[in-house]
Structures are given as structure tokens and as C-alpha cells.
Amino acid sequence: MIVGKQKPLPEIREMIADYGNILILGCGTCATVCFAGGEREVDILASSLGIAAKLEGKERVTTKHTVKRQCEWEFLDEIEEKVKQADAVLSLGCGVGVQAIAERFPEIPVLPGLDTLFMGMPVEEGVWVERCVGCGNCILNQTGGICPIARCPKGLINGPCGGYRDGKCEVDPTRDCAWVLIYERLKKMGRLDMLHTSQPLKDYSKMGHPRSITR
Amino acid sequence: MTMKAGTNLEKVLESGAFAVTAEAGPAKGAVTSVIERKGEMLKPCCDAVNVTDNQSAVVRMSSWSSCVLLKRLGLDPVMQIVVRDRNRLAIQSDVLGAVAMGIQNILCLSGDHQAIGNHPDAKGVYDIDSIQLIQMLKGMRDEKKFQCGEEISGEVPIFIGAAANPFAAPFEYRVLRLAKKVKAGADFIQTQAIFDVAKFAKWMEMVRDRGLDKQTHILAGLVPIKSVGMARYMKDYVSGVYVPDEVVTRLEGAKNAKEEGIKICLETIEQLKEIQGVHGIHIMAVAWEEMVPHIVEQAKLLPRPVV
Numbered sequence: 001m002i003v004g005k006q007k008p009l010p011e012i013r014e015m016i017a018d019y020g021n022i023l024i025l026g027c028g029t030c031a032t033v034c035f036a037g038g039e040r041e042v043d044i045l046a047s048s049l050g051i052a053a054k055l056e057g058k059e060r061v062t063t064k065h066t067v068k069r070q071c072e073w074e075f076l077d078e079i080e081e082k083v084k085q086a087d088a089v090l091s092l093g094c095g096v097g098v099q100a101i102a103e104r105f106p107e108i109p110v111l112p113g114l115d116t117l118f119m120g121m122p123v124e125e126g127v128w129v130e131r132c133v134g135c136g137n138c139i140l141n142q143t144g145g146i147c148p149i150a151r152c153p154k155g156l157i158n159g160p161c162g163g164y165r166d167g168k169c170e171v172d173p174t175r176d177c178a179w180v181l182i183y184e185r186l187k188k189m190g191r192l193d194m195l196h197t198s199q200p201l202k203d204y205s206k207m208g209h210p211r212s213i214t215r
Numbered sequence: 216m217t218m219k220a221g222t223n224l225e226k227v228l229e230s231g232a233f234a235v236t237a238e239a240g241p242a243k244g245a246v247t248s249v250i251e252r253k254g255e256m257l258k259p260c261c262d263a264v265n266v267t268d269n270q271s272a273v274v275r276m277s278s279w280s281s282c283v284l285l286k287r288l289g290l291d292p293v294m295q296i297v298v299r300d301r302n303r304l305a306i307q308s309d310v311l312g313a314v315a316m317g318i319q320n321i322l323c324l325s326g327d328h329q330a331i332g333n334h335p336d337a338k339g340v341y342d343i344d345s346i347q348l349i350q351m352l353k354g355m356r357d358e359k360k361f362q363c364g365e366e367i368s369g370e371v372p373i374f375i376g377a378a379a380n381p382f383a384a385p386f387e388y389r390v391l392r393l394a395k396k397v398k399a400g401a402d403f404i405q406t407q408a409i410f411d412v413a414k415f416a417k418w419m420e421m422v423r424d425r426g427l428d429k430q431t432h433i434l435a436g437l438v439p440i441k442s443v444g445m446a447r448y449m450k451d452y453v454s455g456v457y458v459p460d461e462v463v464t465r466l467e468g469a470k471n472a473k474e475e476g477i478k479i480c481l482e483t484i485e486q487l488k489e490i491q492g493v494h495g496i497h498i499m500a501v502a503w504e505e506m507v508p509h510i511v512e513q514a515k516l517l518p519r520p521v522v
Contacts (some may be wrong), residue, residue: 153328155297155341158346159392161325162380162407163454170454171328183388194393198399201303201347201362 001121002030002094003128004114006041013052016090017112020059022049024113025079025085026066027093035127036114037092039066045092045113058100070097076104083108118150136206144185149174149202151178157199219356219402220319220374223291224263225496226522228403230431233488234495235516236293236405236434237507238265241281243413244276250281253504254288260511262519263320265405265497269300272332279309282318293376293455294318294478297326302342303351303362310352310451314371322376322405323348326452349377353400377401379433381418382411382457390421397431404431405497408438410462410479412486419490427491436497440505443467459471477510484514 006012016022024042032038048061049197053060063082067075070093083089085103091098094116101110118130133150139157140147149155153171160179163170167180186192218225227234230254237257242249250266255265264285268278282292288361294313312427325345329337343351351362377396381389396454415435422428437455442447443466450458462479469475470497480498487493496516500507511517 024396079414105351118472152419153330154325154341154344156344158344158395160383161345161455162378162383165454167384171330180385180388182316183385192391195388196395197345198395201351203400204342206333 001033001119002096002116003034003118003120004031004036004116004129005034006036006045006092006114007112009048009052011081011204012045012090012111012113013049016049016060016088019087019109021063021064021085021087023065023079023082024049025089025093026064027070027090027091027097028066029071030068030070031093031114033099034122041092042066043141045090046191070094071100072087073100073104076100080105085164097155134207136211139199139202142199144189144194146178146182146185148182151181157202159195161189175199178208218287218451220372222263222319222374224274224293224320224403224521225374229261230520230522232495232518232520232522234262234432234434235260235511235519236263236495236497237261237486238267238497239278239281239285239499239500239504239506240267240270240501241278243276245276246367247284249381250276251288254285255289256504257507258288258290260508260517260519261290261498262495263293264290265295265322268295268324269324270295270327272299272329272334274333278316279313279316279318282313286317291320292318292381293320293322295322295324295468296348297324298341298343298345298348299326299329302340305344306348307351307355307361310355310373310487311371313369314373317436318373319372319467320376321352322378323352323401325379326484331454342490344393346378349375349399349401355361357400357448362442374402375400376403378407379404380405380407380408380455381415383455386414386418387421389418390425390427393427394425397427401431403494404433406433406436406451407457408499409487411457411459412483412490415487416490423492428494431495433492434495434497435490435493436499437480438485438499438501439503440466440472441503442472442476446476450521474515477506477513480510481513484516 026042042064046064069075084104090111090113092113098112119132120130122128164177169175169177238254266278266281278294285292297417323345329339352375356373359367379393446463447468449456466472
């Protein structure tokens with residue numbers, strides 16, 4: 001899933017300062033699952049902004065709505081009326097959602113309420129970690145199902161650097177070195193021979209922006 | 216035999232002599248005197264001098280320009296390249312420029328991550344890794360081709376180096392990693408600083424079992440320790456360096472920590488000379504370059520061979 005986190009409230013307040021009527025728009029897919037921009041977060045943010053407006057002595061109307069997915073046209077039709085009545089849309093979807101709203105409703109300002117972070121998963125309650133960078137050229141079959149591009153800060157694809165210590169990363173000693181994890185998994189699988197092969201230079205043209213596919 | 220680059224370092228190693236190299240950190244500014252002073256000091260006691268490339272991810276004068284300054288003084292420089300700051304285009308063009316200036320020893324490194332340096336907000340490049348860098352340089356030299364496959368006009372004679380860390384666990388993985396670097400084309404290896412000689416000897420045994428010492432020249436790394444504080448700091452904070460407790464305790468118990476640090480270094484050199492497959496030493500006297508001539512002299516490694 002796409003993982004994001006809500007921007008700090010002062011930043012959001014600054015963004016919406018010029019608008020009196022705000023539609024706070026949640027997203028029912030990734031942003032809901034990572035507790036960043038689902039129905040619950042829309043409610044909480046609306047209350048916080050309401051209190052803030054009162055403290056500032058400002059008049060502000062907030063409308064709340066959460067669509068199934070902000071990133072698909074078919075789910076955006078239902079908000080047309082609400083968008084038209086608003087001065088701005090505060091999207092709690094990822095960057096894709098924000099841009100979909102902007103494209104679908106070209107006359108209304110859309111503001112990002114989240115910072116979109118990465119593609120990842122919750123590894124335990126409340127902890128999400130990055131697992132994939134979408135490099136367009138998957139080598140997980142050769143690295144024991146553990147991605148060194150996403151999980152090594154240097155994205156090294158031919159084994160670890162010399163900086164790790166006790167199996168931990170030089171950048172963050174609380175994090176496991178991706179290559180130590182790969183080594184241990186390949187060892188368990190009896191496939192340490194896979195580490196003998198040198199990976200060729202990566203084709204980064206497959207990561208060149210903007211990417212698209214047509215089916 | 217035909218030389219790959221014919222640098223002083225290559226000649227010394229190929230002659231079978233026990234080589235001595237040292238590291239010099241470039242200036243944190245545009246003055247030439249910093250690296251030149253270090254060069255003058257190191258010239259009589261080293262076969263080649265490494266110039267670091269923004270070591271610890273802290274900005275300094277570029278390795279290649281500092282190498283040019285050393286070359287002018289008659290030293291044989293080893294240009295270090297980290298893959299953190301430059302992509303494959305920039306690296307290849309820098310290599311061509313370096314060779315044109317007579318800098319022909321190149322050490323291929325990953326480099327410390329930008330997050331631990333003085334520009335932690337920077338975007339790391341890491342377009343290629345250290346092994347791919349070795350391969351790329353080998354292709355430039357042996358096939359006269361750029362990484363993309365296009366022809367290079369003329370020769371690119373380089374003596375290719377790589378680093379090795381014999382200490383990081385899983386231990387057995389480190390030899391595998393060295394094997395990969397040798398296969399990729401590393402002509403010489405400079406190891407991380409050695410304080411645990413027994414462990415290093417065990418690693419060398421594994422290196423010899425694979426015949427790697429016959430395919431590359433291994434130079435054993437040394438860092439002379441100046442103080443108890445430095446020992447503790449390296450033990451706890453310096454990426455890839457392993458300082459055993461005994462070393463810290465020994466320095467703590469010493470009347471003069473500096474003298475003790477040099478003594479430890481000299482004892483280590485004596486032990487390293489006895490390990491089969493070690494072809495020389497690489498002294499990384501961080502901000503203590505002035506001690507290198509003394510160390511080399513006391514280690515009875517003077518005069519340096521003229522080849």
C-alpha cells in the first residue's frame with residue numbers, strides 16, 4: 001500500500017488560511033489503512049480545525065467526505081456538488097489522489113493534507129516500513145525475497161557496504177542491514193551460491209519519471 | 216610482465232616487495248598547502264598515497280584535484296572514488312581526466328552514507344555500486360569501452376583497487392564479498408583498519424583457501440591511535456571499524472597513550488608481515504599523518520624500493 005502521514009496541524013492551518021469553506025476529503029483505501037486519511041482522520045482533523053478557527057475568531061465551514069479511492073475518476077463523481085460549494089479541497093489522500101482531484105476539478109484549489117511517504121506495509125501494530133521503490137525491474141528472485149534497493153539506504157545490489165555493524169545499518173543502528181537479512185535468508189534456503197553472481201548496472205531508465213503503461 | 220598501468224604502486228607490488236601506502240585527507244578549503252604538506256611528509260616513506268573522496272560524507276577538496284597536487288610533487292597518488300556523489304557519466308569522465316593527469320591508481324568505494332556527514336539533506340546518487348565501479352573501470356581499461364559499450368579513443372591504463380572489511384559479521388560473507396571484487400577486476404585491496412590480528416589472520420586463511428591472495432594484492436589497513444578517546448570513539452562510532460576492548464584497556468593503562476598507540480601499530484605491522492598473502496600495509500593516520508614516517512622507519516620498511 002501507499003503509506004503517508006498527516007502534515008503537522010500548523011502547516012495545514014497555514015495552507016487553508018485563505019479559505020473559509022473547506023471540503024476535507026478522505027480516501028478509503030491506502031490512506032485509511034495506514035491511519036493517515038480515512039473517515040476517522042477526517043473527523044479528527046475537522047474537529048481540530050474547527051477548534052483552531054474558534055480560537056482565532058475566524059469563520060470557517062468544513063464539510064467532510066471520504067471516497068472509496070481518490071485516485072480513480074469513477075469515485076470522484078459523487079463529490080462534484082460538495083466540491084463546487086467549497087473554496088478549497090483539503091485532500092487526505094496520497095499525492096496521486098491530490099492530483100486526481102486537481103485534474104477532475106480544475107477550478108478548485110486542492111491542498112495536500114498528507115505527506116506521501118512510500119510503498120510499504122505494517123510489520124507490527126503501528127509500524128509501517130518501506131518495501132518497494134517501484135524500480136521497474138524486479139530482482140527479488142535473486143535476493144531471497146528481500147529488496148536491497150528499498151531496504152538498503154544506498155540501494156546496493158551486490159552485497160553490503162563495509163559500514164554495517166553487528167548486522168545493523170550504518171545509517172540507523174536500530175535497523176537491520178538488508179544484506180545481512182538477505183544473507184541469512186539465502187543461507188536458510190541453502191542458496192548462498194546466489195551471492196556469487198554480480199548484478200549488472202541497474203537500468204534506471206525504468207525509474208525515469210513520469211512512467212506510464214498502456215494495456 | 217606487462218603492467219596494467221605501470222604506476223609506482225603496481226611496480227612495487229609486482230616486484231614482490233612489501234608495499235607501504237598511506238592515506239591523506241584533502242583540505243577543507245581551496246588551499247594547496249594542506250595536501251602538499253602531507254605529500255612532502257609521506258613521499259619518502261610511501262609507495263603511493265591515497266586521497267580520500269569526501270570521507271565520512273564531509274565536503275573537502277576533490278580527490279582528483281588533490282591527487283594532481285600530489286602528482287606534481289612526484290608522488291604516486293591513489294584516487295579514491297565513492298559512488299555516493301556521482302553517477303556513471305560523471306565517474307567515467309572524472310576517470311578519463313584523472314588518467315590524463317597521470318593519476319592511475321583508483322580505489323573503488325561505496326562511501327559513507329550522506330546521512331552521517333555534514334550535508335545530511337543531500338540526495339545520494341548510488342547509481343552504481345563499488346563492485347560495478349570496478350567492473351566499469353576494468354571495461355574502460357581492458358576493452359577500451361565505456362559502460363554503455365561505446366568505444367573509448369585511446370588507452371585508459373588504470374590500476375584498480377577496492378576495499379575490504381574483514382571483520383563485519385557474518386564473517387564468512389566477507390570473503391565471499393572479496394571474491395566478488397576480485398572477480399570484478401580488483402588488482403589491489405586495501406583493508407579496513409586491523410586491531411584484531413587473530414581474526415584478520417583467520418580471514419586471510421579463508422582468502423588463501425580460495426586462492427584470492429594469488430589474484431590480487433592485499434594491503435592490510437592500519438590506524439594508529441592517538442588517545443583513549445579516539446579508541447573509544449572509533450569503537451563506538453566509526454562505520455566499519457572494529458576496536459577490541461583489549462586495545463582500549465591497554466591505552467587506558469598506558470602512561471603515554473600516543474606512544475602506546477604507535478607501539479600497538481608497530482606490533483600489528485610485525486604480526487602482519489608474517490601472515491602469508493599480505494603484500495603490504497596501508498596506514499590511515501587520520502589527522503596524524505606526521506607520524507607515518509616514524510612508523511614506517513620503526514617498522515624497518517625504509518628505504519622504499521625504487522622500481
